[in-house]
Amino acid sequence: xxxxxxxxxxxxxxxxxxxxxxxxxxxxxxxxxxxxxxxxxxxxxxxxxxxxxxxxxxxxxxxxxxxxxxxxxxxxxxxx
Numbered sequence: 121x122x123x124x125x126x127x128x129x130x131x132x133x134x135x136x137x138x139x140x141x142x143x144x145x146x147x148x149x150x151x152x153x154x155x156x157x158x159x160x161x162x163x164x165x166x167x168x169x170x171x172x173x174x175x176x177x178x179x180x181x182x183x184x185x186x187x188x189x190x191x192x193x194x195x196x197x198x199x200x
Contacts, residue, residue: 122148122197129191130184140188148196155192158185 124146128138142151162182169178 124148124151124192124195125197127191127195129187140191142191142195144195146195148198151192151196152198155189155196155198158189158192162186162189 124142124144126144127142129141130139131137132139162185165178166174166182174182
């Protein structure tokens, strides 16, 4: 069974460190599934906002979700 490695994300430059981390030891398949679910949610959210535009809060949420998804893939050995 392949598991995740600890992977920091959400860098806070003013503090010189990361705010969040993917935990070590989670099954890699679970981390990849979570990443795919986050990416799907972002696609759906953005798809619904094509006609109405996207406000700053929605854009922030999408950026955050995509950053978390990338960290999950990296932690699972997926290369991001």
